[in-house]
Amino acid sequence: MFSHSTHDSVLPTYGWDSSWEQLALSSDAPAGSVPGRVARVDRGRVDVLTDTGRVHAAPRSACAVGDWVLVHDGVVAAVLPRRTTLARAAASGRSEAQVLAANVDTVLVTVPAGSTSRVGRVERLVALAWESGATPVLVLTKIDRCDDLAGVLAELALAAPGVEVVGVSAVTGEGVDAVAGAAQGTTVLVGPSGAGKSTLANALLGTDLLAVGAVRAVDDKGRHTTVHRELLPLPTGGVLVDTPGLRAVGVRDAAEGIDRAFADVVDLAEHCRFADCAHEHEPGCAVRAAVDADELPGRRFEAYRKLRREDEWAAARTDARLASERRARWKQVTKDQRARYRARGR
Ligand SMILES: Nc1nc2c(ncn2[C@@H]2O[C@H](COP(=O)(O)OP(=O)(O)OP(=O)(O)O)[C@@H](O)[C@H]2O)c(=O)[nH]1
Numbered sequence: 592m593f594s595h596s597t598h599d600s601v602l603p604t605y606g607w608d609s610s611w612e613q614l615a616l617s618s619d620a621p622a623g624s625v626p627g628r629v630a631r632v633d634r635g636r637v638d639v640l641t642d643t644g645r646v647h648a649a650p651r652s653a654c655a656v657g658d659w660v661l662v663h664d665g666v667v668a669a670v671l672p673r674r675t676t677l678a679r680a681a682a683s684g685r686s687e688a689q690v691l692a693a694n695v696d697t698v699l700v701t702v703p704a705g706s707t708s709r710v711g712r713v714e715r716l717v718a719l720a721w722e723s724g725a726t727p728v729l730v731l732t733k734i735d736r737c738d739d740l741a742g743v744l745a746e747l748a749l750a751a752p753g754v755e756v757v758g759v760s761a762v763t764g765e766g767v768d769a770v771a772g773a774a775q776g777t778t779v780l781v782g783p784s785g786a787g788k789s790t791l792a793n794a795l796l797g798t799d800l801l802a803v804g805a806v807r808a809v810d811d812k813g814r815h816t817t818v819h820r821e822l823l824p825l826p827t828g829g830v831l832v833d834t835p836g837l838r839a840v841g842v843r844d845a846a847e848g849i850d851r852a853f854a855d856v857v858d859l860a861e862h863c864r865f866a867d868c869a870h871e872h873e874p875g876c877a878v879r880a881a882v883d884a885d886e887l888p889g890r891r892f893e894a895y896r897k898l899r900r901e902d903e904w905a906a907a908r909t910d911a912r913l914a915s916e917r918r919a920r921w922k923q924v925t926k927d928q929r930a931r932y933r934a935r936g937r
């Protein structure tokens with residue numbers, strides 16, 4: 592059993608709450624274990640933020656940034672069960688996905704104004720976010736450079752049905768509050784290089800921490816040291832996670848996330864005459880019909896097929912019942928979405 596005084600604890604600023612407390616109480620970690628959140632993972636060592644400061648510990652099993660752990664005698668005695676897992680495809684030739692961050696609640700998918708032709712990337716990242724269990728939010732950055740803001744925001748909304756879309760400029764400050772409001776719980780920023788992630792992070796944090804890349808901190812022996820900070824409490828509540836590995840991601844084992852990101856396509860496919868329709872040349876294909884009728888952009892359909900091909904189709908098929916339950920939940924979203932495509936086609 593672990594011991595933890597909730598009195599004066601800094602852990603809530605990192606996202607600790609009563610359900611983590613419950614999980615910690617029911618873990619089999621030895622007496623005297625202290626709870627903390629993993630801020631950094633190196634080979635053979637993790638950095639854990641605890642009530643007594645930042646401590647190093649040796650992991651016994653795989654840990655990721657964002658994990659809640661119990662530390663005992665310099666060892667990670669327990670990793671509390673994850674609420675969400677953000678993972679990407681492993682380097683080519685390896686089969687396991689790489690966990691980028693654990694217990695992420697919000698994924699801010701950044702798209703710089705002026706490059707929205709690359710919606711394919713947006714769709715991929717939204718799929719990855721849904722798959723993790725977190726909530727994606729689309730963030731159009733650098734809107735001070737955007738002439739047709741309403742048009743671009745509408746374009747993005749079409750690429751991500753059911754996903755909140757916010758515009759922001761770190762130059763004028765417009766939209767920063769909206770992004771802060773959308774950044775619920777533990778938040779990560781993803782998106783292409785140069786999208787303005789670091790700039791936005793600084794605006795959210797109200798500091799220049801990330802520009803510097805490192806801050807002065809007091810270590811557990813009271814010395815001043817320079818450390819990298821990957822887990823930063825936001826002034827508006829919640830925590831921002833910034834790790835380099837989060838910045839370029841692929842998709843694997845993400846059938847569910849892809850289906851959710853493309854709920855409009857999946858919903859149409861349910862109306863195909865054949866349950867295993869590949870939407871190629873089959874008669875009675877509702878997806879092709881929708882593309883022909885301008886109810887579904889052909890580009891979006893191709894993007895869906897491309898992502899699904901990348902992914903492992905088989906996994907999603909093994910549980911058709913779960914899949915159809917999911918689809919029922921998204922039906923309303925996709926209904927709204929089709930109305931929007933139609934309105935736009937006029
Ligand atoms: N006009 C304008 N420029 C911006 C804005 N936000 C960021 N920039 C500029 O865009 C460039 C890239 O910004 P960064 O914040 O470094 O982008 P990043 O996404 O962190 O890039 P990586 O670290 O490569 O992933 C910098 O020159 C910023 O000054 C904005 O709101 N408006």
Ligand SMILES: [Zn+2]
Nearest residue numbers: 863868870876
């Ligand atoms: Zn079909």
